[in-house]
Amino acid sequence: MREKRLRQISMVLSNWLESGKESRLAGYLQRFHSADIAEICKFIGHKEKLRVFDFLPPEKIAWVLSEMESVVRQDILKEMDVHLLSTVIGSMPSDDAADLIADVPDEKAEEVLSSINREESEEVQKLLEYAPDSAGGIMTVDFVSVPENITAGETINRMREMEPNEPIYNVFVVDEYQRLAGILTLDTLVRAPAEKPISDIMNKDFEKVTPYEDQEEVSEIVKKYDLNALPVVDEDGHLLGRITVDDVIDVIEEEATEDILKMVGTNEEELLRKSVFKIAGIRLPWLFVTLAGELLTCGLLMSFSKTLTQAIALVFFVPIIMAIGGNIGIQSSTIVVRGLATGSIDFSLLWKVLFREMRVGMIMGVTCSVVVGTVAHFIGDTPFLGIIVAVSMFFAITTAAMTGTLVPLLFKRFHIDPAIASGPFITTSNDITGLLIYFALSTLLLNHIS
Amino acid sequence: MREKRLRQISMVLSNWLESGKESRLAGYLQRFHSADIAEICKFIGHKEKLRVFDFLPPEKIAWVLSEMESVVRQDILKEMDVHLLSTVIGSMPSDDAADLIADVPDEKAEEVLSSINREESEEVQKLLEYAPDSAGGIMTVDFVSVPENITAGETINRMREMEPNEPIYNVFVVDEYQRLAGILTLDTLVRAPAEKPISDIMNKDFEKVTPYEDQEEVSEIVKKYDLNALPVVDEDGHLLGRITVDDVIDVIEEEATEDILKMVGTNEEELLRKSVFKIAGIRLPWLFVTLAGELLTCGLLMSFSKTLTQAIALVFFVPIIMAIGGNIGIQSSTIVVRGLATGSIDFSLLWKVLFREMRVGMIMGVTCSVVVGTVAHFIGDTPFLGIIVAVSMFFAITTAAMTGTLVPLLFKRFHIDPAIASGPFITTSNDITGLLIYFALSTLLLNHIS
Structure with missing residues (x-):
């Protein structure tokens, strides 16, 4: 549903809550997808959100909370009843449950974990131990696994008995030691004759990661091989969980935001911080490099x-x-930084990219120099001003294009993140070389005539 | 596989090709995933790529080509044999085939289209008519659809008879007029008793798009509702195709690149252009705004x-x-531009964001002003220089933080893309206000003492 429509719905809701027509709410809300309710919640007040939750079943609250931004739901979780929260978390897939628990205030979180059933609580606690940006931090431990010595028909029968919290697209096949032996897509399973042993139809040549793998590497693998789910295994190959494609989509978006923010010397963390002093603290180091x-x-x-x-x-x-x-300088460096991130530029292309950026710089240099040089020529009575300005601009621009290209490539070569380091370095080195060319040329020409 | 390993493999390949040990190639290459072969191809020369293809079966060439960047494969397609190319394209899912044909030189493309089977050729040509960044441009017409009046068991039987080019995760259910009536996940299908009518178990409340929908909107929908495939229908509801989640991942990455490049006044098109004049032409308008x-x-x-x-x-x-x-200014505007793009900032938060950025700006302003003001105080013999510099810097920085926040929000309000417009506008307006404050204050103080 489009934003405008959701905004209108939020007004209807507020209205009903205010005028005591709450009886209609439960029926009305039922119609909406949890992702839509999460969005509607953005438009209504804090107290109204909590009252809306009164009219939703716990499983729906679980989905709505999963869809909300961390910053928004933290406030809600603080005030939610512990008993309700336990029911809600009990109905969630383990990865979402762990994400949610991470947003609950510590004391309350303990209370919740001790009141949900033990197995689930242990699962969630184990997941909380992995770094949030590792494979373990984004995996879910809800998956379907079957032994390798059964048939397609038996596999289907087993699936009928399970009730996973999330839709299943693959069945994981494990050997007698619980090590992952193969992956079976539902597609293959459905097409296979019932009596076919699954070890004959499963894919034995599959990608897998350890729980400590970085989420960026995980998203690269899923993207490259167009996977729907990536298994996570321990060092001995035991199946620990799976990473689903919708979590990978979130990672890709997160990483893009990270890349963009890095280029201006800040990071995602600032979006979660409320203290302006902490935000300033995150941004200042980058400014100090510029300052120096x-x-x-x-x-x-x-x-x-x-x-x-x-x-x-x-x-x-x-x-x-x-x-x-x-x-x-920023245009060239952004092209290079993004190219390095998506893989469209690497060192094999160094000279090609540098030569191209230099020529592009020269064309833009000529154009801008003619315009500004002409203006300068007609201003004031300094001799040669037009020529000095035009020539210096041309060189300043060409140098800027080359610095903008070289600096990120060099940083990458020395394993310094080009996204974070390039910005201030390029700005200041361009300012210095630009002004140096300008004043050196002026001094030369003006002394020549005097 | 990691980049380093792939690079080593590419060296082995080059070596074998050079030393005439080609007989080993077919067997060796068989082991690799098509995505890996595409990556290996990045490290070897143009002619070597074509020779590697001699040792691959057509279906594998199809996948390898699909995984390659447009710029790289254009050169290969130019030189590939028409007969081989037709076989390759004939084995591809229709959306990938259409993408590939778009990279083949026009005359050759016609030849290829006339030599593949008629039905497939018509499909591809129809897809080519949609804009590449529309839902029609990224959908595939390979899907499984069944009538709504059959049972789960019959559906599975029908699936066994089909041989789609891509894995299937959902079955589309159509009514007697071929209009989409519901979606059935394989998960639900597998769990259902064989005699169950599918109209009882299919999801009738599904998201869908028309082929003219923008790909950004498509990716928003898939992301929001965690879909694995999104159906594309015409105005009357007839099923035309489906968009798979791996294509959506590509869109998300493309859009992130677009956002980043837009912020520096250029676009993705430049990555495809080889003429430096055309690249300069793309970047210059943005520079002219700065210039003015x-x-x-x-x-x-x-x-x-x-x-x-x-x-x-x-x-x-x-x-x-x-x-x-x-x-x-760039820090504040980037936070806002990205926030607007991901939806974490909207107008309801205008005052909150503005107030926060202003306070962050003030903190950074005080810090930078003290440093630079102190330096200024000890330089030269101009009276008040330290105070003039410190006070102007403080105001320049605070104003920059506010302009950086307000300009993108205002642009968004007036439906101008904040990513593309903010940059030059913020730079120049900050320069003007910063210098105005600085010189106005200097004139005031210096005239006062003289």
Whole structure:
């Protein structure tokens, strides 16, 4: 459903809650998908959210909470009744349950864990031990596994007896030591004759990961091999859980956000922090690198004070040279940083990419220099101003395009994350070289005529 | 398999091809997943790629080509034998076939289409008519559909007779007019008793899209409802195709790249272009906006020339004020642009976000101002320089944080894409306000003492 429609529905809800027409709510809410209810909740107040939950069955509350952003549900979980929360968590797949428990205040979480059934509680606690961005942190322990010595028909019979919390697309086949021996897609299972041994039709050549694998690597594997579920096994090959494709989609989006935020010197953590001091603390180190670099431009300008006093009109074009150089550097570096992240650029292409960015830079350099040089020519009475500005801009832009390309590639080579490091480094080095070219050229030409 | 390992394998391959040990190749290559062969191909030369294909069966070539980047395979397709290409395309799912044909040179494409079987050729041609970034452009027309008046057992029997090109996770149920009536997951189908009518167990409340829906909307729906396949129907509800989750993953990654590139005024198209003039053409409009804005700073500085001549040391701190203001503006705007894209920020949060960014800006402002102000205090003999620099930096930074937050939100409100428009606008407006504050304050204080 589209946002506008959901917003209207949220107004109807608020209205009913206010005017005491609550009796209608249960029936009305039943119609909506849990993902829609989670979105509707974004538009209503905090207290109203809790009252809406009164009219939902626990399994639906479980799904709605799973769909909510961490920041939003933390407030709700704080106030939810422990008994209700236990029922809700008991009905969730183990990975979602662990994610939810991580958002419940510590004391309350213990209470909840001790009141749900023991097996489930142990599962959840085991999952909580894995880092949230590891394979173990995103896997679910709800899966269907069968021994390898049965037939397709028997497998189907066993599936009928199970009631997993999430839809099943694959059956995992284990050997007598509970080690993963093969994967059977439901597709193959359905097509096979009932008497066929599953060891004949299962896929024995499958991808798998350990629970300690990074989630980025997990998403690479799922993406590359177009998998629907990836098994997680321990060092001896025992099946621990599975990672489903919908969790991988969340990872891909998370990683993209991380990449974007890294490029401006911050990270996802800031989205969860409410203290502005902590947010500033996350962003400041990156700014300090810029600050340190720009103090050099300060010194550079000081050393050229004589030229500056001689021809004050030179100052007028400092901002434009800096800004255009900066933007061109960012264009090249973003192309390279993203290319490295998606794999479309690697070292085998280094010279090709560098040469291309240099030529693109030169074309943009000529264009911008002509425009700004012409303006400069008609401003003030400093001799050669037009030529000085045009020539320096051209070189500043071409250098910026090359620095923007080289810096991330070099950082990558030395195993420094190019996304986080490139930004301030490129800005300041472009500012320094741009201004150096500009003032060196001015000093040369102006001294020549005087 | 990890990149390093694949690189080693590519060396072995090159070696064998060179030394004439080709007889081993067919057996060796058989072991690898098509996605791995596609990656190995990245490390070997153009001619070697074509020779590797000689040792692969057509169905495997089909998968390898599907996994390759568009830019890489275009060169291969140009030189591939028409007869082989027809066999390869004939064995592909229709959506992959259409994608591949789009990369074959026009004349050759016609030849290929006329030599594959007529039904398949028509399917592919129909798919080619949809825009590549629409639901029609990413759907496949290979799906399993059954009439609604049969039982679970009969459905399974029908599935056994079909041989789809891609694994199946859902069965689509259609009414007598071929309109989509429900969706049956294999999971439900397997668990149901054989004699159960499928109309009793199918899901009648499903999401669907038209072929003209934008792929971004498609990925939103799949993500929100955790779907494994999304049906595509025409206006009358007739089933046209399905979109699988692996295609949605590609869309999500594509859209993330698009978002990142947009923020620096370029787009995905440039990755496909080889002409540097065309690339420059894509990037220049965004630079021109910066150029136009920065010409204003030029005028601003001119109007303050008197103050400048009076105290040349003021110039030394122009770059640092600009650079820090610029970076802080980009931090705030990136947080907002990404938040708007992922849905974690919307207008209901406007004041909250603005207030938060302003406070974060103030904290960073105080920190940076103290550092730079102290440096300024000990430089040159201009009175008040330390105070002027510190106070202006503080205001420039706070304003930058607020502009960085407000501009993308305002653009979004007026339906202008904040990702593409914010960058140059924020840079230049920060430069202008930053310098205005700086020189206005200097003029005021310096005139006061003189």
